[in-house]
Amino acid sequence: MSEATPSYSPARRAAQAVDALRHGWPLVIAGAPLLQPVETAFGDLSGDAMLLSASRAATLKLANQIEAAVPRQPVLMRAADPFDLPLALAVADPALDMENPLKGPFKALPLAWEEQARAALELARMAGILPAFLVDPRGVGEPVTLEASDVAAYADATRLQIATRAKLPVVAAEGARIVAFRSPDDTREHVALMIGQQNAERPPLVRLHSECLTGDILGSLKCDCGPQLDAALHAMAEEAGKGGWGVLLYLRQEGRGIGLVNKLRAYRLQDQGFDTVDANTRLGLPDEARDFPIAARMLELLGVRAIRLMTNNPAKVAAVEGEGVTVAERVPHALPDNPHNARYLATKRDRAGHLLP
Ligand SMILES: Nc1nc2c(ncn2[C@@H]2O[C@H](COP(=O)(O)OP(=O)(O)OP(=O)(O)O)[C@@H](O)[C@H]2O)c(=O)[nH]1
Numbered sequence: 212m213s214e215a216t217p218s219y220s221p222a223r224r225a226a227q228a229v230d231a232l233r234h235g236w237p238l239v240i241a242g243a244p245l246l247q248p249v250e251t252a253f254g255d256l257s258g259d260a261m262l263l264s265a266s267r268a269a270t271l272k273l274a275n276q277i278e279a280a281v282p283r284q285p286v287l288m289r290a291a292d293p294f295d296l297p298l299a300l301a302v303a304d305p306a307l308d309m310e311n312p313l314k315g316p317f318k319a320l321p322l323a324w325e326e327q328a329r330a331a332l333e334l335a336r337m338a339g340i341l342p343a344f345l346v347d348p349r350g351v352g353e354p355v356t357l358e359a360s361d362v363a364a365y366a367d368a369t370r371l372q373i374a375t376r377a378k379l380p381v382v383a384a385e386g387a388r389i390v391a392f393r394s395p396d397d398t399r400e401h402v403a404l405m406i407g408q409q410n411a412e413r414p415p416l417v418r419l420h421s422e423c424l425t426g427d428i429l430g431s432l433k434c435d436c437g438p439q440l441d442a443a444l445h446a447m448a449e450e451a452g453k454g455g456w457g458v459l460l461y462l463r464q465e466g467r468g469i470g471l472v473n474k475l476r477a478y479r480l481q482d483q484g485f486d487t488v489d490a491n492t493r494l495g496l497p498d499e500a501r502d503f504p505i506a507a508r509m510l511e512l513l514g515v516r517a518i519r520l521m522t523n524n525p526a527k528v529a530a531v532e533g534e535g536v537t538v539a540e541r542v543p544h545a546l547p548d549n550p551h552n553a554r555y556l557a558t559k560r561d562r563a564g565h566l567l568p
């Protein structure tokens with residue numbers, strides 16, 4: 212077992228770990244055995260044990276009720292025979308259960324390195340891959356090493372800076388300006404669109420829009436993101452026409468922070484009948500994993516302290532207020548539903564507390 216490379220900073224080690232998971236390279240988190248991400252693994256690997264989330268383990272009849280009540284609790288398990296990569300993937304991905312109904316039986320094992328296991332599952336979420344690892348498999352290459360506590364350093368919003376600014380005429384507002392943000396650790400580039408004249412005396416209309424490739428770009432009817440984006444920009448343009456101003460933060464936190472591919476896995480589970488909350492949970496991923504300190508940092512860099520926040524989500528108001536932003540007003544932002552997103556919106560209202568009709 213190797214120890215974390217001491218000369219690197221925690222943020223650098225965490226960034227290297229996220230990168231490694233995307234490439235299919237293994238991790239050693241100090242104090243735990245080598246962990247090989249299942250989804251991105253390649254080559255002729257096999258291992259005797261796997262690390263999974265409790266919610267996934269529950270579906271595989273492995274976790275007891277108490278563990279399953281904490282969906283992201285890590286669970287260590289083994290089967291009668293070693294896991295090769297195709298079996299490991301079938302075990303890891305609940306969206307494939309219909310195609311691979313017969314797996315197991317499996318046996319849960321005592322887990323003596325829980326903190327490291329939690330860090331590994333969180334790193335998988337940050338990398339946008341399935342939260343599943345082969346434990347100390349045969350045939351793996353050189354690992355990236357880190358400490359479990361490094362994960363927190365990766366999310367440090369204070370390292371975010373303005374990278375550049377430009378004019379960006381858009382359909383809703385010809386006079387709009389765009390501001391781009393970068394952090395040295397996280398390669399996702401967030402942007403803000405500023406509409407109207409900035410005025411410290413008047414809180415701007417602000418929309419925190421989380422990236423939704425399917426809704427924003429492809430016109431997906433499964434969610435309300437596209438119409439919400441469009442309506443927010445038009446509302447800001449109208450506000451600018453009345454002497455006010457608006458700021459749209461476009462946050463690169465696809466799928467409420469689980470990444471595009473995992474969101475599409477959640478859609479596949481929704482096709483099988485699970486709602487948006489349960490689909491995430493079955494994947495062993497949080498239902499809400501957005502990084503609101505990043506949004507607060509963007510507003511701070513733009514010199515915005517008090518806002519009129521366009522949202523139906525009280526938790527979002529609380530999250531930004533918790534980061535020191537004054538929400539002078541919550542401006543409702545509900546749009547008409549359609550036959551494809553009616554259940555999604557009802558779930559947001561009934562299970563996620565959104566203020567929707
Ligand atoms: N994981 C997951 N993410 C989804 C799903 N549908 C939409 N999203 C993502 O959800 C984000 C938008 O968040 P929502 O929960 O719809 O809305 P909100 O921002 O919390 O609330 P409002 O401010 O009222 O719109 C975007 O990043 C979408 O990619 C889904 O079924 N599963």
Ligand SMILES: [Zn+2]
Nearest residue numbers: 423426434436
């Ligand atoms: Zn969407």
